[in-house]
Amino acid sequence: MPTTGHHTLIRGGEIVTDTRQFRADILMRGESIEAIAPQIAAPTGCTTIDARDMLVFPGFIDPHVHIHLPFMGTLAKDTWETASKAALLGGTTTMIEMVCPASGDDPTAALEVWMSNARDRSACDYSFHMGVTRWDDTTEAALTSIVRRGVASFKVFLAYKGALGIGDEILYRTLALASRLGVVVTAHCENETLIAELSRELLAAGRTGPEAHHDSRPPRVEASGVDHLMTFAELTGAETYIVHLSCAEALERALAARARGVRVGIETLIQYLVLDKEDAERPNFEGAKFVMSPPLRDRSNQAVLWNALRRGDIDTVATDHAPFDFATQKRLGEHDFTKIPNGIPSLEERVKVLYGRGVAEGAIDLCTLVRVASTNAAKQFGLHPRKGSIALGADADLVIFDPRARSTISARTHASAVDYSAFEGMSVAGAVRDVWVRGARAVEDGRFVGRVGHGRFLARPHRSASLSMSGGTHG
Numbered sequence: 001m002p003t004t005g006h007h008t009l010i011r012g013g014e015i016v017t018d019t020r021q022f023r024a025d026i027l028m029r030g031e032s033i034e035a036i037a038p039q040i041a042a043p044t045g046c047t048t049i050d051a052r053d054m055l056v057f058p059g060f061i062d063p064h065v066h067i068h069l070p071f072m073g074t075l076a077k078d079t080w081e082t083a084s085k086a087a088l089l090g091g092t093t094t095m096i097e098m099v100c101p102a103s104g105d106d107p108t109a110a111l112e113v114w115m116s117n118a119r120d121r122s123a124c125d126y127s128f129h130m131g132v133t134r135w136d137d138t139t140e141a142a143l144t145s146i147v148r149r150g151v152a153s154f155k156v157f158l159a160y161k162g163a164l165g166i167g168d169e170i171l172y173r174t175l176a177l178a179s180r181l182g183v184v185v186t187a188h189c190e191n192e193t194l195i196a197e198l199s200r201e202l203l204a205a206g207r208t209g210p211e212a213h214h215d216s217r218p219p220r221v222e223a224s225g226v227d228h229l230m231t232f233a234e235l236t237g238a239e240t241y242i243v244h245l246s247c248a249e250a251l252e253r254a255l256a257a258r259a260r261g262v263r264v265g266i267e268t269l270i271q272y273l274v275l276d277k278e279d280a281e282r283p284n285f286e287g288a289k290f291v292m293s294p295p296l297r298d299r300s301n302q303a304v305l306w307n308a309l310r311r312g313d314i315d316t317v318a319t320d321h322a323p324f325d326f327a328t329q330k331r332l333g334e335h336d337f338t339k340i341p342n343g344i345p346s347l348e349e350r351v352k353v354l355y356g357r358g359v360a361e362g363a364i365d366l367c368t369l370v371r372v373a374s375t376n377a378a379k380q381f382g383l384h385p386r387k388g389s390i391a392l393g394a395d396a397d398l399v400i401f402d403p404r405a406r407s408t409i410s411a412r413t414h415a416s417a418v419d420y421s422a423f424e425g426m427s428v429a430g431a432v433r434d435v436w437v438r439g440a441r442a443v444e445d446g447r448f449v450g451r452v453g454h455g456r457f458l459a460r461p462h463r464s465a466s467l468s469m470s471g472g473t474h475g
């Protein structure tokens, strides 16, 4: 714990962690939490914040975002400046971005591109998952050295044939290496051959609009991808994490694997909890705003996902934030849904919607909100207890949330650089009032007051005893 630094005292708030709720003051000093107690006397020169009638959460963590994203022939709209600002305004203080090299690109060079995009440009803390999109004689050494630098998780795509997708040999080798290194493999689970064949048939039948996207990758295609990953995980002993699980069929396959001992974390997205496939059927190509993969599902899946969050079957709620403009980029697929850049931006909205539609409407309780939007991601990806907790010595990443306020979501007022919001006009209970990142104020009364460049790269530890880290566990 630092012994110097400015003090900030948050007074009288209702603190919520992943396991309990209690009224207390929190004293921050420098970058850390120095004290938590019912009545803390303000040290000299201390800034005091009145948090009566407010909820105080640990900073939220989004374990799955895309910011620098060259994909489907275009480049996503956000920069680290706009994205980290959007994240903070939505209460997210740490993001983990997917590094997505094109097939055949050198992983070390790709990581450098992604890191240099974030370096000195982020207002919040960040880390990376390393995408594995090729395999040759140099790959194992390159990935091992990337893990040593603190990028202690991989990402593989079972979908996107010919672009980011990998075959079964690479899948097997990646999982086997991850098992030896003690790192998690995050995976996009869909059967790519089925998608390619179904898409071809739909287009041939004249179904070219965004509403056909769902039928090109129905729930069974995702469930099949999950089964496939689970089989490979079982035979390699690797720890896996299913990103953006969208539906009951896929959940059932993941839970069946977990029941037989496969180590698997499960992530869903805020989009799947409140939007559905009818959104992608909106007329005049507006449905393209809602095209992502796996697709938005039949509404009946929403209750299944909320229940799974409540029971602890689903571990995390992320965004898969992927900001492509409607006016120009989504239009690339105007005559062919397979050319619509996939993705829904939701970085700024995740916590607001999870609170407004989840907690305020009784689907989940406050501790579950903290667990699925912060603590579990920190635990899964080696950031706990520094992140995802309100505890002595933890980073002073804190969110003061006003449960009595309301927010209305709109592209006119959001900070993301994308020209639409999939949640346009949605009015939700609650509002993010103040945010700190390592003791520095980033949001005050709902306005961004942070500093671009304050955010730091978080090096994460791997679990292999045989592989030493090149630096400390935190960079």
Ligand SMILES: [Zn+2]
Residues within 6 Å of the ligand: 064, 065, 066, 098, 320
């Ligand atoms: Zn993604």
